[in-house]
Amino acid sequence: MQSSNYFNDVYDVVKLIPKGRVTSYGSIAKYLGTTKGARIVGWAMNNSHHNSIIPAHRVVNRNGLLTGKHHFTDEKTMERLLKKEGVLIKNNKIENFENIFWDPIKELEL
């Protein structure tokens, strides 16, 4: 079932996210070549549940908001995992988002 190589690329990048760091759907999409493919990245995450163990909790939207927490096993799983890795969460949003933001374009291409 070759859904799309796009998903595979997303999984690869997400799995490369260092512990204690987070990234955004748009940044991953941009790294893949399309800034507008952010929605596809989100879809890939949704499929990631039955593909492999993907640290989806390290992926948030551009605002640093934990939009996908509701898709996890439990609602608090996402922020719990992030806090466990040293990421501070405030009202379902990452506090020092810019500080822990991991950009694949900047980190991988460097």
Place this chain on the structure above:
DNA sequence: GACATGACGATTT
């Protein structure tokens, strides 16, 4: 194949 939806993002009102 068309219509509707979605873990987004940027732009416009």
Place this chain on the structure above:
DNA sequence: GAAATCGCCATGT
């Protein structure tokens, strides 16, 4: 500055 709207691409019905 917040809310509403469009754009992008893939999936589900």
